[in-house]
């Protein structure tokens with residue numbers, strides 16, 4: 721079971737849709753059970769055959785063996801601190817990009833731990849942490865038949881967990897998983913999200929990335 725904390729947002733719903741289309745059982749989490757059920761229903765309307773449910777974040781984390789953290793950076797610390805028991809021993813997949821917006825322009829912000837992913841590991845040390853999907857457009861994910869012309873760079877220090885998440889990345893139509901090395905390297909794709917958002921504004925597009933030469 722793959723659960724999404726903050727799964728009512730576009731990134732959580734988009735990844736939930738794609739993982740469910742790949743045959744995974746998914747759960748959308750929220751601070752509010754009704755919002756979670758509504759979000760799950762909205763994803764089921766896009767793809768009626770998928771297996772998707774919804775519930776409050778703590779129940780979703782408890783019932784899932786893979787837990788995707790899809791809240792805004794400002795909410796990461798309190799959210800994870802509230803889920804320490806439920807996340808113990810789980811595979812935690814962090815998609816968080818630490819950003820602020822000023823007059824519509826996105827900027828990456830400095831995180832004392834080095835990155836959102838490293839901070840998450842500091843907060844919940846007894847989970848297995850992988851970071852990925854930072855540069856994937858939620859709007860593109862939410863169009864179920866759309867092949868995403870993108871690479872998804874996956875970071876982490878547990879080889880088996882990283883392979884599993886690279887498999888999830890490759891289950892997204894058109895996407896390729898790329899091994900980005902250890903969790904320490906996640907900062908580079910977290911920050912790149914700010915650049916992509918600013919490019920999107922200039923080109924009115926949903927930009928993503930390809931790594932060439934490998």
Ligand SMILES: NC(=O)c1ccc[n+]([C@@H]2O[C@H](COP(=O)([O-])OP(=O)(O)OC[C@H]3O[C@@H](n4cnc5c(N)ncnc54)[C@H](OP(=O)(O)O)[C@@H]3O)[C@@H](O)[C@H]2O)c1
Nearest residue numbers: 726728729730731750751790791792793795816817854858
């Ligand atoms: N959008 C993209 O294209 C994209 C792409 C790559 C990475 N990301 C990253 O993915 C994460 C999610 O992105 P998003 O655009 O889906 O975010 P979002 O819509 O701003 O937030 C996602 C969900 O987080 C929950 N949330 C918001 N504030 C919270 C708080 N103070 N405490 C606890 N929960 C809170 C909300 O769920 P409830 O109110 O239902 O609890 C909300 O629906 C972000 O960290 C973002 O940087 C986004």
